[in-house]
Amino acid sequence: MIHEIDEALRRVLRGGALPEGTGEVVFETPTRDWAARRNTPTLNAYLYDIREDVDRRERGAYAERDARGVVVRRRQPPRWFRLSYLLTAWTARTEDEHRLLSGALACLLPHEFLPVETLPPVLKDLEVLVPMTVAVPPAESRSLADIWSALGGDLKPSLDVVITTPFPVTPVYDVAPPVTEGAAVSVRGRDGTPADSQPRMLRRTRNGGK
Template sequence: MSIVQHIDVTLEQELRQGPLHGVHAEVAFETPNSDWVARRSGLCVNLFLHSVEEEVTQRQTGDSTVVDENGVVIGYRRPTRYFRLGYALTVWAQNPRDEHSLLGTLLEWCVATEKLAPYRDPAAGPLVLKLRDTPEGSEPLSVKLWSSLGTPPRPVLDLLVTVPVVRPPTTVESEPVKGVTLRAQRLDPPVVPEEPPARAPRPAGARRPRRNVEEIV
């Protein structure tokens, strides 16, 4: 199951166990365009996935080492990355009163619910759920969504689900060092040449020995 499928299934389970408990309503993930609206019948809660973007404010750098039971480095773990999935949550019913009633219940659930079940690795943390803040002066999602789909406008809850994505660790390419072998070899001491015996000093006043000088004529 992919990450998006996991979030779809988690959202549907949380809705049916929470605000939709005991309510006979369909949960759909289709694009609410004019064709879908024409085919729709009965009470329906639609979760249209309209955006996937990285949460750059939580991006981290630097790898951490992974060691085995002997303390040997066997790889490196890369930082977790976080992504936000935007869902346009809408309610479709036969009359506006039923839509408003269920929409209010869903709004309370979105405000009260902050965390969902974690994705795959519990150590990475849970899924974080919140409503997107629309900056002042910017165009709300409802205007952009319905104008692009050609559907009559209706209230939209812009639901954000932040999911931590754990990247697999990298392994050490070379074989880790398991031991060190030391080898010793006996070396003979170097041969130092003997110095000639020192001559005894001449007594004071003694004459130098005369050398035989052969006269050459």
């Protein structure tokens, strides 16, 4: 699922910030050695954090229905995870990097959710929206400066892009087909004839009435 979200983000950036043929959209670790090898305009979305959004966790199984509304299987609800990307621009000139980063910001801001057409089939089948935030201040437990220090590189301007995606959970339980025909029950009397053909006896009351 993570690599499929990578591709969805790549499609969004390709659609506005960095069209095909004008540079690269990659998902590399931005170390100094990697940066030294850059020779083309690049947007790099480095996935630096993965954690579950526990507020979205659901309990119990839910039913999947076919076009007729018949329950065909039951599955566990998906678990939601926040994928945090450090989006940076890499060119030969700082001004060009700022221009490229500005283009990325303008491209991403209109989308509160990943566009449906960019989603992989497994997410389209779930029929859910995939939230995306851009440049929202990170939690206090995170420090972008610490990330750059760990990477051994110099601090650069960056956009914090967070995509909250469902992750399907197995197993999936198939449901037996519904019963469409009832069983006929025949009630017979003591002599073996059907009960409906037995003569009806009227019960008499104690005072002789009917």
